[in-house]
Structures are given as C-alpha cells and as structure tokens.
Amino acid sequence: MSNHVYKKIELVGSSKESIEAAAQNAVTTASKTVRNMRWMEVGEVRGHIVDGKIEHWQVGVKIGFTLESEDAPETLEEKSED
16 A cells, blocks of 8 residues: 555535535535545534524534545546546
8 A cells, every 4th residue: 555645625514404414515515626535524513593593504624635646646636627
C-alpha cells in the first residue's frame, strides 16, 4: 500500500429532515466535484428555530480525500470538467 496524502475541506450541509440527512447532503454535493473522498467527520450541529420548532438542521462536516500523486494518477483532487 502506498503512502497517502490527504486534504480536508469543510462544508455545512442542511436538511429539514435530520442531522444525518444534512451531513449526507454535504457529502453528496461534494462528490459531484471532489474525487477520492475517504472519510468525513462531524463538527458542529445547529438547528434553525422558527415559532418554537426546528425548521432545519445545519451540520458542519470535514471531508478528507486523497491528493494526486505520481504513484496514483487516478487520485485527482477534483473530477475533470467534461
């Protein structure tokens, strides 16, 4: 197994459904442009309150992905724009 170098990005996902859905929205959206995502961690969890009820959830996530290297050229940081 080769040595990997990772980069982290920070995102905030949101959802009216749940904390999990908010995190998934962040990961799903990032996957459209970022390749080789390997892990994620949840940082902050917030809820927007309207009239005494939670209107939607906001979840801060950090996503780690591998960077391009000469040993593994398929691990480009971002997908090519076709």
